[in-house]
Each structure stands twice: as structure tokens, then as C-alpha cells.
Amino acid sequence: MEPISPVARIAEQGQAVDIRVADVTKVFAGSAALHDVNLTVRPGELLALLGPSGSGKTTLLRVIAGLAQADRGQVFFGGSDATRLPVQKRQVGFVFQHYALFKHMSVADNVAYGLKVRERANRPSKSEIQRRVSELLDLVQLSGFDNRFPAQLSGGQRQRVALARALAVEPRVLLLDEPFGALDAKVRKDLRAWLRDIHERTGKTTVFVTHDQDEALELADRVAVLNQGRLEQVGSPDDVQDHPATPFVMTFLGQAARFNAEIRDGRVLVNGKPAPVAAPKSTIGQASLYCRPWHLKPVPAGHGYHQGIVSGIRRLGSMRRIEVSQADGKKLEVEVALVTNLSVGEEIGLDILDGVIFRDG
């Protein structure tokens, strides 16, 4: 019989499980690190937990892994309650930001560790372990590195070893805590594409934590945005970008300028003028309009919804961003074409092309 590659074997085991987090609350020294979090990760999905530092995203991941205990709430893997299961029995693959490789073990010993520590009855034979190690090293493109020690590897290589080590135990789910956080920009970019590829080949339900919105939006099937221990929104990258559920999601996912607005007669008014933004039905009163840099357009001074002074111009890829100082001293960004006749110090007006409206309070 032909030897089955680890990828094929994992795919054949097939049934990627879902993860369900129900009403999880965790309190650290009086303040809630997690507040009634409910989240379902679909089978085989790559989900990003996105949030600023202190938002509770790593705590949530650790609760799922069993490295931290929730004060209230439950965690389910594939429908079965894993809340009381100790971490050793949860069968999760966990990858740490700083790799957490065993420095005194070779690369091969690191990868084999999870198999070697099994009880005798479940432990594969020596030759079987060796075969699986070399297959996994193949998968993470580190063939021939068997006898190196972690200190002899680059950051990107170490993180790949850590992933191979996590995959070796054939975990039910894969959890990654800021996996690229310690790497430089170029390596990050490469590893993102590579992780996406590995995910597609293994089909494991995967959750990764990041504070980098680009990383989350580029890599994940769905993004869960956390703020101060609460889940703000869960949705596809398009969803969270185009239909942010809260002002926090809007501002965290990118540059956004806020304008005072008023909802009246089914229209959104900014400084008394109706803006081309759909008003939420049957709402009325004070609201905030958030505009991305490309939702705004410079017009001659005295025109538009808002007035300001150009205080800076810089290039961003194939576009330019101009920085506009408002009367109250706050600054906002407007995207313009590469060729522009605006200059610093010029007074301009701003036209609103689009935006996202949130009712205040």
C-alpha cells in the first residue's frame, strides 16, 4: 500500500469540527477580560480574532485551548462539551507568538514530541514517528532541517517548525496566537500566503489571533472583532469592512473621519445639508457619520459639507492622501489622485460621497 501523506490522512480523517463558545466570561482582577462571548467557528473555517491589545482576543483563544479557564460559560468541540477537559486531552494544536520551541531538542525531536509523549498503547512505532516527522517537515518546507536546533533557524523557520509540531498530534482544531507577530514584514507576508495554503490542504478548523487588520482581512474566511472583552462583530472580510456593526469596528478597520450628523425625514443631514448616505429606517435624532478617506472629495473652499486646511500631502501606493486640519484642530484624511494641484496651507471644502451612519447613544 502506498504511504499516505499527512495531508491526505488529515483530510481523510476529514470531519473538521466546529468550535462553539457559549456565554464565556472571564474576570481578571476585577475587570472582565471576556464578557459573555458567544462565537461559533464553522468546521474547516479559518477565523481571525481581531482586536487591539487588551481586547481579550488572546484570552479567548487560551480559553478555547484550555490554557485558561473561563469563569462562566462553555466551550464545545464538534458538539461535545470540552469545558472541563484538561488541556492535555483537548487535542488542540497551539502555536505561540514566540514559537515556544524546545531549545534543547533538534527540529525533528520538537516535531516528534507530541507523538513520543503518548501512552505506550497509543504511541506510534519509532519508524512510524520518524516517517511522520519527515512528512510534516516536508509540508512546512523544512526537509533536511531534522538535526538543526531552534537557535540555528530564522524566525520564520522556527514558526514553521512550531506549526509542524502542532500538526503532528493531529489536533481537532488549530489555534494560533499572533503567529506572525514576532516576524518582519516580508516574512509575515510570505507566511500568510503559506498558512492559507496549509489551511486549505489540511482543512482544519483554525482560529488565529491578530491585532493587524490587514492580516485578518487578507487571510481569514471570517473575522471576529473584539473590543474590551466583548465581541463587536463577526463576519466575512467584506461584511466587516462594508457593513461595520459598530463605530469601533469602523474605526479599528481603517482610517475614518467622524462628522456630527442628524437623521431627519429619512435623510442624513451634515451641517444642515443632506448627504448621499442611506438613513436607517424609522430612526431620528443625532448621529455620527464615519467616512473613509475615499468617501471624501476635496472641492473649492466654501463648497461641500465641511471646511478645512490642507496640512500635509503624502503618497500611498498609487494614490495620494491629503491631511486636512479642521477648525477644531482635529485632522482627517482624504484620498485623491496621484496628480493633484492641491498644496499645503490651501483652504478647501470637503464633499461627502459615501459613509456609514451610526445613531448616537
Place this chain on the structure above:
Amino acid sequence: MASASYLRLKQASVLPGFGVTLGYTLLYLGLLVLLPLGALVVKASGIGITGIAATATDPRVAAALETSFSISLLAAGVASLFGLLIAWVLTRYDFPGRKLLDAIVDLPFALPTAVAGIALAALYAPNGWVGSLLEPLGLKVAYTPLGIFVALVFIGLPFTVRTVQPLITEIENELEEASSTLGATRWRTLWSVLLPPLLPGVLTGFALAFARAVGEYGSVIFIAGNLPYVSEIAPLLIVIKLSEYDYTGATVIATIMLAISFSVLLLINLIQAWSRKRFGYV
């Protein structure tokens, strides 16, 4: 020409003063270590190989050497184990009085060894606080080889604590967590993940404790009872020889001790070099 090529050796270093520091090191080693030891060996070899052999095989000398080295090895081993444990507790756990306990660890260094010996002898004597408790169990500590062992563990304890402490601080929590997510039991994690990186520190601590134990005199003679053939240590025998004006005999025993100590320490260093190679770049 030779000096020119010799000079080139030092160019790669960013630290200045290679010549000065090496010169000082050699001078220091020469004057303070090698010269006295060399004089010792020269003095001892005055009586010739047969003379040395005769002294070494003298039953009383042989018994004292055996007592000294076997108990020193044993005591260094036990001190290392306890030291490892103490270092672990002091580093990994936070409890009231931790800083105080940390300071107490060094006391065996500061205490004049004779004071330690007298204190231990008083405690472990059949009518002492601890001795009176052990007496009914048939356990005699003071004035027996067991007493020597207790004294040597006492003075050897700080070494491993201090050599291992910084290594324990370096171990990240994540290593334990990684091990547990991979399914390892806590014992397995301890054995396979936490202890191996500490091995070099334990070995260093062991070597230091052993070296100190072999040379220890003050604390031991008060508690050992000093019975020839039973609880008489080699350093005491040297003092006895000196008091009998048998300078050659004293230097011969010293030379033999020196040779054995050197071999043991060399062996420990070799094990360390091997473990460094085996466990990579710990």
C-alpha cells in the same frame, strides 16, 4: 614574525586589552594557584614513587581518603537535588517571606565553618534537639560518617541554588504550555522540557559543592567524631601529620587529594561539554 601572526589572533575582538588581561590571568594563575600547588607536588615527590605509594596504601590514609571522597560525592549530589528544588521554589512561586528565604540560602557561605560545625554537632548530638528525636529510631548522626554527610550537605547547598536560579528564570511559561497542548503529562513536561535546560547549571553546582566538600575542614571535625578508619576525613589527617612534624606525609596526602579532585572535576567538565553538544545551544 611569530609575534606578528600571534598578534593577528586578537584582531576580531571588540574588547580591548587582550594582551593585558591574558597576561594578568596567567600571572594570577601562576603565582596564586600553580606555584603553591607545584611546590606541594615537588615536596611530596621528594620521597619518591614508592614512598607515595606506601602512604597512599596506608590503611588509615586510604580509609580517610575514601571517607572524604565518597561522602563528598554523595553530599554534593544531595545538595544539588535539594538546591534544584529550593531554586525552583524560590524562582517559580511567590509567597510571603520569599526574599528572606532567598537571603538565608547564602548563610552557609557567610558562617565561619567552625560555628556551623559546633551548631550542627549540638543539634544532632544524642541529647540535642534533633539528635534526641532520632536517637529512639536508632539513628546516630553526630560523631558518625552520617554527621560528616549532614555538614557537607549544609555547606554545599547554596551552590546549586545560585547556579540554577538564573536558568529557571529563563524558562518561559509557554514551553510548559506548549508541552501540555501536545498531550504531555505534567511529570513528562518536567522531565523532558523543564529539567534538561537546567542540567548545565546543576552540574556546575555539583562540581562546586563537591570541590568545597572535599576541602571542608572546620564544620566537619566538630560533628564527625574523627574516629580513625570510620569518621576521619583526609584534611584532618593532614593536620594531624603536620602537628607531628611529618611535612612530607602531609604533602603526599594533599597531593593525592589534589589528583583525585582534579580528575573528578575534569570528568564533570567533560560531561558538561558533552551535554552542551548533545543538547545543542542551550
